[in-house]
Amino acid sequence: MTAEPLVFSGSLADVYFDDEVPAQRERYQALKESFHKRFGVWPDFYARCPGRVNIIGEHIDYSGYSVFPMAVSRDVVIAVASLESSMPVQVTVANQDPRYTETSFQHQSDSIVHIDSSVHDWINYFKCGYKGLLESHGNIQPRGFRALVDGNIPTGAGLSSSSAFVCCSALATMQVNGIKLSKLELTQRAIEGEQHAGVKIGGMDQTACVNGVKEQALLIDFVPVLRATPVSFQPVASSAPVFVIANTRVVADKHVTAPTNYNLRVVETRMAAAILAKHANLHNVATLRDFHKSFILDQYGDQSQGLSDDRQLQIVLAYIDTKLKPGYYSLEDVAAELQTSVAQVRSRLVADVTIRASGFQLHSRAKHVFSEARRVYQFRDLLISSDDSSGDLLKELGELMNQSQASCSDLFHCSCPEIDELVEICRRSGALGSRLTGAGWGGCVVSLVQRSDLDRFLDHVQEEYFFRRWPEMRGDGSISNYLFATRACSGAALLPA
Structure with missing residues (x-):
């Protein structure tokens, strides 16, 4: 990530691919006119952030492991006009989508803005970006502004629509208030801001949204630094x-289901790391990656430097089979393993996360994390070290994606029947690899397809999954909202109005 401040892009061509510019020009003009009709003034600028698709590396970022996403062509654009300095400072946010009601809020000197994470409201994500940006700039007098949002990222689909919105809100707030931040700093503010929505996020989504690069994926590392x-x-x-992105049309909002899904997995990985560290007599271990690195160093000393990432994870995977039992652990079981009390377990591993669970599956969660981390490194190494002279490289990358799906479904239990079925349809339709992407439990499937097979692939998936379930979609033009090919796209941008 660059340390240079974010600056205005000169034109839409700086942000979008050449064949996308005409349609985007019409979109931005329509947004500009809608802004003027609603607020009676013209916008000063646009803030723009894309969604992202995670190619491989699911549910391992909050355990400290690297992931491999890319920014996609779908994005959030916010038209913004600042207000003259006034007290109280007020922000008004409207949406091009009529389902979302126009909302205003006032800046509060003590808390910046109140966010009720127990209420699922679209404006919370805008407030998260606003608050995350301004929390570290308490010495400025903020300015009020008006904002009109236009987004085409499917919501609840695992493409980070909420994180893109948070990042875009932070970017707009930054520009209105004359704050200069690098992409790294903006990313960190967005990560901190989205925590206020009540989910223990790992940071992959915001990093991909802000730092996307045309025609390139991103290997995102979280340790020792982002x-x-x-x-x-x-x-x-x-x-x-x-x-190719295919949306199951099963809404998977991690902020709503977090206590039984996303947050629960965070707690389970923490518990697994704590128990493994206890068995190995290791200290200062918070994540599974912490355990992995400490364990290898403890066991191999100076020789550990000569072990590849892949070999280290093979060793750790063999170890967990001897120390974590299959099936469920109760809180009492976890306390017994750690030789402490249930109250201490709650305080140390659960207190900052809202969960609902009667038991915890630690062996399968740890096995998924370590094996998925291996696949990310293998994916990276294949791209960096291969020239595809044999023609098999694409098949190898696809097979890693297939293995990832199996692990997400069988070990991490974050798939669902619709995802499993859509994955199989995609593979039968010619995908070399196909897997869920995003938090799971619904949302989207990403498939690796040869361009020469693209039209046939799209036709088959349309017929076998979408038109069979929703025959009314045939011919109405809506299929492009649920099934589309994408290239790796650019990240956060500011554009003049």
């Missing part, structure tokens, strides 16, 4: 791969 390294698909360019 870092996004662009990785080109040039080694497989001769095979002309494309990624």
